Amino acid sequence: MHTLSHPYSNVLNFFNHSRPSFCRVGATRISIKCGHGFESVYGFGSARSDWQSDCAILTSKVDSLKDSHVVNENSNGGADHVAAVNGHTSAVSNLNLVPIESKKQIQPKPLTISDLSPAPIHGSQLRVAYQGVPGAYSEAAAGKAYPDSQVIPCDQFEVAFQAVELWIADRAVLPVENSLGGSIHRNYDLLLRHRLHIVGEVQLPVHHCLLALPDVRKEYLTRVISHPQALAQCEHTLTKLGLNVAREAVDDTAGAAEFVATNNLRDTAAIASARAAELYGLQILADGIQDDPNNVTRFVMLAREPVIPRTDRPFKTSIVFAHDKGTSVLFKVLSAFAFRNISLTKIESRPHRNRPIRVVDDESEGTAKHFEYMFYVDFEASMAQVKAQNALAEVQEFTSFLRVLGSYPMDMTPWNPSSCRGGD
Numbered sequence: 001m002h003t004l005s006h007p008y009s010n011v012l013n014f015f016n017h018s019r020p021s022f023c024r025v026g027a028t029r030i031s032i033k034c035g036h037g038f039e040s041v042y043g044f045g046s047a048r049s050d051w052q053s054d055c056a057i058l059t060s061k062v063d064s065l066k067d068s069h070v071v072n073e074n075s076n077g078g079a080d081h082v083a084a085v086n087g088h089t090s091a092v093s094n095l096n097l098v099p100i101e102s103k104k105q106i107q108p109k110p111l112t113i114s115d116l117s118p119a120p121i122h123g124s125q126l127r128v129a130y131q132g133v134p135g136a137y138s139e140a141a142a143g144k145a146y147p148d149s150q151v152i153p154c155d156q157f158e159v160a161f162q163a164v165e166l167w168i169a170d171r172a173v174l175p176v177e178n179s180l181g182g183s184i185h186r187n188y189d190l191l192l193r194h195r196l197h198i199v200g201e202v203q204l205p206v207h208h209c210l211l212a213l214p215d216v217r218k219e220y221l222t223r224v225i226s227h228p229q230a231l232a233q234c235e236h237t238l239t240k241l242g243l244n245v246a247r248e249a250v251d252d253t254a255g256a257a258e259f260v261a262t263n264n265l266r267d268t269a270a271i272a273s274a275r276a277a278e279l280y281g282l283q284i285l286a287d288g289i290q291d292d293p294n295n296v297t298r299f300v301m302l303a304r305e306p307v308i309p310r311t312d313r314p315f316k317t318s319i320v321f322a323h324d325k326g327t328s329v330l331f332k333v334l335s336a337f338a339f340r341n342i343s344l345t346k347i348e349s350r351p352h353r354n355r356p357i358r359v360v361d362d363e364s365e366g367t368a369k370h371f372e373y374m375f376y377v378d379f380e381a382s383m384a385q386v387k388a389q390n391a392l393a394e395v396q397e398f399t400s401f402l403r404v405l406g407s408y409p410m411d412m413t414p415w416n417p418s419s420c421r422g423g424d
């Protein structure tokens with residue numbers, strides 16, 4: 001991509017597309033640690049060409065697979081190559097049916113608008129990774145964000161990140177914040193370590209149910225299991241229901257329901273969605289047990305490429321920054337937004353002591369830096385707005401590490417607790 005000729009070239013320079021050389025598309029596993037013992041962090045100002053060269057690696061791998069065949073120049077090249085890497089070899093093998101002679105005469109086809117669409121690969125469904133099993137709230141959020149998509153359950157948040165990086169999925173939808181439980185810190189840390197971009201957000205009202213095997217009564221219960229966030233969101237209601245029983249954390253809400261069902265546990269209930277009850281054959285002992293009827297979880301949508309920021313609708317921008325000379329930078333950074341009347345919707349600090357990170361600069365030079373804290377800020381402006389660009393230019397002067405995690409449309413969906421029942 002020639003960023004200089006792009007209308008948002010100055011904006012795009014804020015996005016980072018680089019990654020260290022150990023990390024390649026097409027590899028079976030992505031390691032988080034660099035060879036030097038530094039955590040890899042995708043820092044401000046790195047070149048987009050790095051990302052593209054990795055795509056070239058992916059392409060060349062497929063080319064080498066079909067070395068003995070002449071490439072059909074009329075094919076949609078990259079898209080078919082990707083399909084082959086993802087295990088859908090039909091498009092590539094079709095090429096082999098075309099006689100070699102006729103291939104030589106076919107001229108390249110002009111690009112059309114649909115070729116420019118980054119994902120899904122033409123004609124196929126968008127594949128969206130989420131953490132959990134079917135019936136999880138994250139699955140409902142993935143469906144809300146991308147209604148006609150194919151959802152891919154992943155056992156850990158990190159796997160959802162990797163699924164997108166390895167082209168197994170086109171997007172990931174992951175929770176970052178709940179109105180009662182607060183931030184889901186793990187995903188903030190993973191946003192820093194991985195190179196994906198936030199391309200959207202979706203708010204899901206979370207309506208919890210207490211689920212048990214058919215004919216089980218509340219009095220039989222000695223244990224309630226669920227995702228730690230779900231347990232926290234229902235803490236007081238469980239006590240009010242007289243359930244002063246053991247509360248145990250598991251990986252996700254629907255997984256808890258599945259566990260009760262498959263192990264035929266008559267002394268254990270799960271906190272999960274009504275949809276999980278239906279999927280795993282459980283009865284709903286109590287409905288709407290979240291302590292706050294306005295319980296909402298905010299999810300972010302992640303992709304390999306950023307969206308081009310616009311000004312014709314409300315946008316939000318997420319950044320992460322740090323300074324290697326202490327934490328006084330926070331006040332200065334906040335003033336850059338306050339001065340321009342830019343509203344902040346989130347500030348999160350994550351301790352980062354004893355974890356040197358490698359910051360990659362414009363020349364792809366990696367330098368180890370020590371930061372005490374990483375600060376995450378979301379603000380209500382688009383990177384296409386001059387005031388946001390100026391604010392970030394100032395922030396860059398105050399900080400030794402700055403990365404734009406994404407500039408994306410805000411979820412403006414109006415909702416009220418009685419009409420929206422996430423996960424149903």
Ligand SMILES: O=C(O)C(=O)C[C@]1(C(=O)O)C=C[C@@H](O)C=C1
Nearest residue numbers: 136137138175227229252253297
């Ligand atoms: O366990 C699930 O169903 C999830 O989707 C995870 C999760 C979370 O991580 O916060 C999502 C929404 C709810 O707040 C509870 C749990």
